[in-house]
Amino acid sequence: MKLRERLDATDGRPSVTRASRREVLAAALGLAAAGALGDAKAAGEDADSPPNVPPWQKQPGASVMSPPYGQPSPFEAGVIRRARNNSPPSPTPQASISLTPLQDLHGIITPNGLHYERHHAGVPAIDPSQHRLLIHGLVDRPMIFTMGEIMRFPSVSRLHFLECSGNTQNWGKPSPTQTVQDTHGLLSCCEWTGVPLKTVLEAVGVKTSARWMLAEGADAAAMTRSIPIEKAFDDALLAYAQNGERLRPEQGYPLRLLLPGFEGNTSVKWLRRLKFGEAPWQTREETSKYSWLMPDGSARQFNFVMEAKSVITSPSGGQRLDGPGFHEISGLAWSGRGRIARVEVSADGGNTWSDAALQEPVLPKCLTRFRSPWRWQGEAAQLASRCTDETGVVQPSHETLLQQRDARSYYHYNAIQNWRVGVDGAVTHAG
């Protein structure tokens, strides 16, 4: 696909979708106007391709450290987080979401600047020298830790996905123009570094009567969730770094809780306090929100685990196949219960399935990249993926999920995603 088509297909920002290749290049070179590349224009779009030698080979390029913190190529300016298309804008941009551009990512790691966001009262600007973690309640010794002290504990690094509880709102009729960024973009995956929470809890001595842990953020919402004690002593992490650098402010700098496999909201950012008690606190985020309204009228709380789920990211909604022939089907699969064991792919709307190849590493509670070769003959097609995790959970169809609960439950939609491919190669969201 040519650059301009690719930008058109993948980017939601009009200012960039309309930018021509020459304009982007001119911006990259710091030229005042695209006209400075007049020769290239006269010679046409392929002026810099063989047999011609392009200008970037005829003079030295940019210096080292330009800039000191490296940035993506200007040609990738369209690969950004954004709000959901076809959704009303949030009245409070501080209490809102931004979506990861899954269609533009490769492998399983989400670059830090593209990790999805969900904040309840904005991103606090925290001075790490002033930040403290207080641990109290049913403990032998209530304690306060500085960031320096937390970072002196033995540390670990682990790759885990985070998925917002409300990711994928496919309960109703699909909006055909939605992309995978719209449908699945509240999903990211990083290498997280920090201290196993268990290590610190052993230092404070949690009493045996404690059954639940309250985690509280230092943001303006003082966001709180009650966490089962089993999770706190299992694989919970006090994370202070992601993908090799300290947490980004929007990911909880300087310290966040990370609960692998649990709904994203429970991995409390800007973590300032852990309190131990005998019962859940029934906070607003586990009663009014993040509870499932079930078909029988009951409200089901504490639905922590993000179940087996997968999605094809290429080809996906908003893209256009540039002609019949070979196209690799590629996507992501994950489960909050462990490793992905199998991913199947269908090109005929689920009538026939074939196994996709799983890219190593296949890690527990982590995104797994799958790939499957496909030769498109130019016919109408419907692409779908279906995963199975190592505990045997199979990703359900839309119809199967709706037999259990419906749009009123809102959260944890994990059914199979379908992408329709038209005879013109256009890919649209088919629910």
Next chain:
Amino acid sequence: MPAKFWIAALCTLAGPAFAGDDYGLGRTASPQEIAGWNIDIAPDGTGLPAGRGSVARGAEIFAGKCAACHGAHGEGKPMDTLAGGAGTINTVKPLKTVGSYWPYATTLFDFVRRAMPFDAPQSLTNDEVYAVSAYVLWLNQIVPKDADLDARTLPQIVMPNRANFVSGYPSRPSQP
């Protein structure tokens, strides 16, 4: 010196020296430090501070600090609807409000104190939080107009939807 010796020596050092609480990091939190941050309220009322607030006082505070986002009578827009919706939860168009959906009145106090008003969280006095809670509960016809809430009376309120809340933990995988 043989390598075996050093390995044995290191193991001896590494074992007990780094087990459990021997890292020597952090310090004991003082009661005063804990008190400043210990703002959570449990459903049985544990954590509720001294103070009290009436529906009438709550109406004044709500008009000045809450109504712009939640409507003069909690009808919502642009932000969450706080009142009404009684009887809608088990219908095709549920209207989730404090009165129709929330299972505990203590959650209202906890959330208002920690997170509201949106542009000035933790700015209300405890009396003001009791008063705003009383007003929102009165809007939902859960407390009478002369209600005056405090640490004793607030946890005694039985919310209408309380019995419909069930815990999904521990969960089992759902099979198709």
